[in-house]
Amino acid sequence: MHIPYTIEERPDSGLANGKLGIWLFLASEVMLFGALFSTYIILRTGATEWPHGELSVWLGAVNTVLLISSSVTMVLSWAALKVKDFAKSRLYLLATFVLAGIFLVNKYFEYSDHFRRGEGPWHSTFLAIYFTLTGLHGLHILGGMIVMAYFLGPGAGLWKREPEQFTNRIEYTGLYWHFVDLVWIFLFPVLYLL
Amino acid sequence: MADLHVTTPAGAHPTHAPGEHEVHHELGFWQKYVFSQDHKVIGIQYALTGLLFLLFGFGLMMVMRWQLAYPGKPIPLIGAWLGQDRAPMGIMLPEFYNQLGAMHGTIMVFLGVVPLAVGGFGNFVMPLQIGAPDMAFPKVNMMSYWVYFLGGVTMLASFFQRGGAAQSGWTSYPPLADIAPGQTMWLIGMIFLITSSLLGSLNFIVTIVQLRAKGLSYMRLPFFVWAQFVTAFLLLLAFPPLEAAGVLQLMDRLAGTSFFLPSGLVVSGKALPVAGQGNPLLWQHLFWFLAHPEVYVLILPAMGIVAEILANNTRKPLWGYKALVYSVTFLGFMSFIVWAHHMFMTGMGTTMSAFFQTTTMIISIPSVVILTAFLLSLWGASMRFNTPMLFALAFLPMFAIGGLTGLPLGLAPPDIHLHDTYYVIGHFHYVVAPGTIFALFAGVYYWFPKATGRKMNETLGVLHFIGSFICINLVFFPMFMEGLAGMNRRMYDGGAQYAHNAGVLHWNVLQGYASWGLGLFQIFFIINFFMSMKWGTAVDKNPWNATTLEWSAPSPPGHGNFLTEPIVYRGPYEYSVPGAVKDFTPQFEPEKA
Numbered sequence: 001m002h003i004p005y006t007i008e009e010r011p012d013s014g015l016a017n018g019k020l021g022i023w024l025f026l027a028s029e030v031m032l033f034g035a036l037f038s039t040y041i042i043l044r045t046g047a048t049e050w051p052h053g054e055l056s057v058w059l060g061a062v063n064t065v066l067l068i069s070s071s072v073t074m075v076l077s078w079a080a081l082k083v084k085d086f087a088k089s090r091l092y093l094l095a096t097f098v099l100a101g102i103f104l105v106n107k108y109f110e111y112s113d114h115f116r117r118g119e120g121p122w123h124s125t126f127l128a129i130y131f132t133l134t135g136l137h138g139l140h141i142l143g144g145m146i147v148m149a150y151f152l153g154p155g156a157g158l159w160k161r162e163p164e165q166f167t168n169r170i171e172y173t174g175l176y177w178h179f180v181d182l183v184w185i186f187l188f189p190v191l192y193l194l
Numbered sequence: 195m196a197d198l199h200v201t202t203p204a205g206a207h208p209t210h211a212p213g214e215h216e217v218h219h220e221l222g223f224w225q226k227y228v229f230s231q232d233h234k235v236i237g238i239q240y241a242l243t244g245l246l247f248l249l250f251g252f253g254l255m256m257v258m259r260w261q262l263a264y265p266g267k268p269i270p271l272i273g274a275w276l277g278q279d280r281a282p283m284g285i286m287l288p289e290f291y292n293q294l295g296a297m298h299g300t301i302m303v304f305l306g307v308v309p310l311a312v313g314g315f316g317n318f319v320m321p322l323q324i325g326a327p328d329m330a331f332p333k334v335n336m337m338s339y340w341v342y343f344l345g346g347v348t349m350l351a352s353f354f355q356r357g358g359a360a361q362s363g364w365t366s367y368p369p370l371a372d373i374a375p376g377q378t379m380w381l382i383g384m385i386f387l388i389t390s391s392l393l394g395s396l397n398f399i400v401t402i403v404q405l406r407a408k409g410l411s412y413m414r415l416p417f418f419v420w421a422q423f424v425t426a427f428l429l430l431l432a433f434p435p436l437e438a439a440g441v442l443q444l445m446d447r448l449a450g451t452s453f454f455l456p457s458g459l460v461v462s463g464k465a466l467p468v469a470g471q472g473n474p475l476l477w478q479h480l481f482w483f484l485a486h487p488e489v490y491v492l493i494l495p496a497m498g499i500v501a502e503i504l505a506n507n508t509r510k511p512l513w514g515y516k517a518l519v520y521s522v523t524f525l526g527f528m529s530f531i532v533w534a535h536h537m538f539m540t541g542m543g544t545t546m547s548a549f550f551q552t553t554t555m556i557i558s559i560p561s562v563v564i565l566t567a568f569l570l571s572l573w574g575a576s577m578r579f580n581t582p583m584l585f586a587l588a589f590l591p592m593f594a595i596g597g598l599t600g601l602p603l604g605l606a607p608p609d610i611h612l613h614d615t616y617y618v619i620g621h622f623h624y625v626v627a628p629g630t631i632f633a634l635f636a637g638v639y640y641w642f643p644k645a646t647g648r649k650m651n652e653t654l655g656v657l658h659f660i661g662s663f664i665c666i667n668l669v670f671f672p673m674f675m676e677g678l679a680g681m682n683r684r685m686y687d688g689g690a691q692y693a694h695n696a697g698v699l700h701w702n703v704l705q706g707y708a709s710w711g712l713g714l715f716q717i718f719f720i721i722n723f724f725m726s727m728k729w730g731t732a733v734d735k736n737p738w739n740a741t742t743l744e745w746s747a748p749s750p751p752g753h754g755n756f757l758t759e760p761i762v763y764r765g766p767y768e769y770s771v772p773g774a775v776k777d778f779t780p781q782f783e784p785e786k787a
Binding site: 001002003004005010013015017020021024025027028029031032033034035036039042043046047048120121122123124125128129131132136 | 327328330331332334392395396397399400403404405430431432433434435437438439441442445449450451452453468469471472473476480483753754
């Protein structure tokens with residue numbers, strides 16, 4: 001049995017199945033994070049006092065740069081596949097993976113600093129929403145890294161059999177990765193700066 | 195068995211779908227029936243699991259009905275087995291009553307009706323109706339079922355943990371839900387179910403957009419497919435906020451945060467040791483942002499099923515197809531901005547109430563358009579009164595009662611009187627039980643021949659229908675009287691301590707017998723279901739003389755569904771076309787040259 005439009009685009013929608021799928025998935029992710037950002041707004045407007053300067057702006061800024069760079073390397077990895085340069089694509093994908101890894105290491109230092117002072121999510125409403133938002137975002141980073149590791153390792157064989165499908169999959173991974181990046185671009189000012 | 199029913203139309207010779215030979219190999223038992231990626235097997239898995247959960251959820255209610263009819267009397271038959279912490283000496287504890295209430299709602303909505311309506315019928319029928327070989331992502335489809343299954347197991351297992359299952363109602367309002375036992379398992383179960391519905395809904399939308407057969411434009415889609423399409427968008431976009439809310443409540447319970455806990459909360463005379471500054475209303479907003487669209491997730495697939503069966507058995511085109519499509523789409527959009535009509539009593543303010551009252555009145559318009567179009571479809575028809583048609587016809591007045599009794603609840607002033615009474619329970623059960631569940635039964639009787647190659651027994655079907663129809667009305671209609679008298683929901687003895695209930699409490703006995711009777715009449719269905727699988731009348735491809743694409747596939751369809759690539763030539767409901775030889779002109783029948 002053959003399912004149509006897994007690789008090629010359907011003429012009237014202009015989309016392959018996977019691309020529509022990933023966009024729909026991202027739409028639901030927007031609703032998920034949208035609900036959490038709304039929670040932030042409601043908690044903050046209802047609070048009598050809201051802490052400022054609790055987080056290291058410096059570390060947050062470094063992480064922002066890391067994620068934006070990783071979005072760039074992600075696109076480059078896909079672009080390299082488009083010109084059939086598999087080795088270069090792997091290199092860029094690995095770079096994306098490493099940048100994501102450094103982001104999580106930074107996050108670990110930030111988290112452990114809070115816990116060392118005994119200020120976990122239970123400490124205040126601000127830290128509660130901070131840990132929930134960044135924790136969920138961190139899980140998304142981790143999920144992206146697992147997907148990248150798959151395409152660097154066992155999933156790479158698809159390139160030989162179905163180069164077009166492999167290229168599409170890297171593109172979809174990229175779309176997801178840009179979304180995760182975008183969420184952080186909202187998180188950074190909301191939690192660190194405002 | 196499949197080969198028996200394959201008939202070759204004269205003149206045409208069966209060609210195989212492209213690619214069939216390359217991958218044609220026999221799958222083992224596990225891959226074929228358990229971890230199957232075939233949408234039809236997954237649909238049947240969903241449907242059977244959903245039906246079992248409906249039976250279980252109904253069982254919980256039959257036990258609660260005993261307690262309401264005879265408060266404090268030992269439960270017969272099963273009372274002795276319930277254990278000391280649920281029902282010592284067979285007498286139900288209030289905590290256990292609360293568990294049954296919370297789990298009845300959760301199981302019926304999230305584990306029964308939605309999996310049957312969307313996972314079952316959607317999965318089985320929709321790809322066949324659009325002429326697709328399968329869903330767009332078969333592996334994702336399989337995962338969706340197994341994640342749902344895990345969610346179901348989690349919910350069932352929660353009865354056996356210390357402190358029992360969740361007991362804060364299916365709405366799980368904090369602060370109570372933040373501190374009551376059993377809730378953590380409920381939240382974990384819900385996260386499984388939300389993940390499952392995300393995987394499913396995404397798959398549905400991609401399949402409908404991408405895999406429609408040649409010639410099947412959007413305005414030629416059967417109404418059932420439209421209903422599933424809108425439903426999938428509701429599931430995709432409304433469930434994530436509940437997931438967010440579930441994560442926040444889990445954080446409250448496990449990480450000691452106070453998202454939903456206000457400052458200065460005192461429980462049993464002791465101040466709660468939390469940071470406070472949370473907002474319990476936030477949960478209600480996030481919850482109802484899902485749960486109102488969820489109401490339409492429950493009703494839209496039912497409307498889709500009824501539309502198919504009405505058109506088929508009136509032997510007429512569905513009245514106002516375009517109006518139906520526009521209404522169902524508009525309904526989908528509007529369902530995202532009516533949620534706070536569940537919250538008039540929270541003191542959120544008159545401005546908010548005015549807004550949500552207005553949107554609620556607006557959303558009733560497309561519902562009325564849909565129901566009116568169905569009613570007009572009956573005008574002047576020479577109807578076939580078979581079992582699916584009886585259930586579909588009963589849907590119309592039952593849904594009408596449910597819908598009309600909802601109007602007073604959508605307006606803040608009468609809602610002040612009716613809120614949290616049995617009137618509300620009567621209202622939404624008329625929509626969901628004799629409404630949606632009747633439509634689901636209609637669907638089972640209607641598509642059973644497609645799934646098994648055999649028809650269900652008519653006599654048993656009619657008995658099932660008449661008994662269920664009488665009993666279910668005796669259960670739910672008195673609830674309007676009870677509610678108007680002020681009888682509160684969620685009282686484990688029905689509220690005997692309140693004088694204003696004195697005049698209506700006796701209804702509980704009748705409702706009890708009616709609900710047990712309703713249980714007995716389901717035996718006809720169960721027997722019919724299993725007997726017909728083996729001994730039902732064997733049928734050909736198109737036993738109902740229907741027009742939509744699923745009836746061009748063999749009964750049951752093999753892997754890959756169609757023997758030849760389906761091509762669509764016309765709209766979905768071309769019945770009794772003037773000048774035609776037969777009274778139905780299927781979508782798949784080529785124009786005569």
